[in-house]
Amino acid sequence: xxxxxxLAFGLALAIIALPAxxxxxxxQHDHKAVAAAGTTAEGRTPAPPDxxxxxxxxxxxxxxxxxxxxxxxxxxxxxxxxxxVDKPNTGHHHLLxxxxxxxxxxxxxxxxxxxxxxxxxxxxxxxxxxGTHTLQLLMGDANxxxxxxxxxxxxxxxxxx
Amino acid sequence: MNKISAILVAAMIMGLGSATAGDRxxxxxxxxxxxxxxxxxxxxxxxxxxIRMGLSGAGIAxxxIDKANTGHHHLLxxxxxxxxxxxxxxxxxxxxxxxxxxxxxxxxxxGKHTLQLLFADANxxxxxxxxxxxxxxxxxxx
Numbered sequence: 001x002x003x004x005x006x007l008a009f010g011l012a013l014a015i016i017a018l019p020a021x022x023x024x025x026x027x028q029h030d031h032k033a034v035a036a037a038g039t040t041a042e043g044r045t046p047a048p049p050d051x052x053x054x055x056x057x058x059x060x061x062x063x064x065x066x067x068x069x070x071x072x073x074x075x076x077x078x079x080x081x082x083x084x085v086d087k088p089n090t091g092h093h094h095l096l097x098x099x100x101x102x103x104x105x106x107x108x109x110x111x112x113x114x115x116x117x118x119x120x121x122x123x124x125x126x127x128x129x130x131g132t133h134t135l136q137l138l139m140g141d142a143n144x145x146x147x148x149x150x151x152x153x154x155x156x157x158x159x160x161x
Numbered sequence: 162m163n164k165i166s167a168i169l170v171a172a173m174i175m176g177l178g179s180a181t182a183g184d185r186x187x188x189x190x191x192x193x194x195x196x197x198x199x200x201x202x203x204x205x206x207x208x209x210x211x212i213r214m215g216l217s218g219a220g221i222a223x224x225x226i227d228k229a230n231t232g233h234h235h236l237l238x239x240x241x242x243x244x245x246x247x248x249x250x251x252x253x254x255x256x257x258x259x260x261x262x263x264x265x266x267x268x269x270x271x272g273k274h275t276l277q278l279l280f281a282d283a284n285x286x287x288x289x290x291x292x293x294x295x296x297x298x299x300x301x302x303x
Contacts, residue, residue: 056197056213072197072215073263074213074263074264075262075263075264076211076264078262079221079223079258079260079261079262080220080221080222080261080262080263081221081222081223081226081261082220082221082222082226082228082231085222085223085226085228087223087226087261089260090223090260090261117220119219119220119230119231120219120220120221120222120228120231120261121216121219121220121221122214122215122216122220122221122263123215123216123217
């Protein structure tokens, strides 16, 4: 920050914030128009019909005696690439935890129920509280938007003791 | 004159040496690869199987994509490790998965076979130290 006048910094912030604020307003007032712009079928990256993803571990219905759950991401007839890498027949994994499928024509949300693996990871270890949980993989393209057709695993249920 | 030539030659050799070593990227901290399937010592009935390639502590990127802490898998079949300061060969004993694959369909004739994974960077060069799996042995019955 050295050498930048505080006022100039404030001004820059205001400039950055301004379009975001007006965008939010647009969404509020003209929700349909914004949604239509984001849902064009052409905007989704195609995936080959034989590609699929699955959860290698844990098994569906499994009871785990640990809260540290290792999840292995299976990908067949398709490749993994970090987020931002736009290459045909690749994408990166997203793990949905205790969440329904998000809208498939939009960026996958990024929160504790929708984990992004934009560094090209093919496995993870998550901490889950005791109880019944669901896990599902959803592949996203370079821009975190599901492919067309979407590549998603079966939604599995596990029990954490 | 001889002295100068000797120095030049020495400099060239050193230059070459450092260029080779410099080309290998340091391995991401804690990264490892392992063969999820098949199991070491396993018997594969008809020699046809999907190998599943495991990677911990790093990410997959297709060949040619130069991004920190990423690389792509190579499968060594019935062969020892290739020279680690050169590009991994591309032949039937050294399969490249430069499209970012983590699984592959393999068909092997009857007999004992070894499988080993070697993870490499955007340019098919091994990391330093190399990131490789245990070399496993499988048997395809007659």
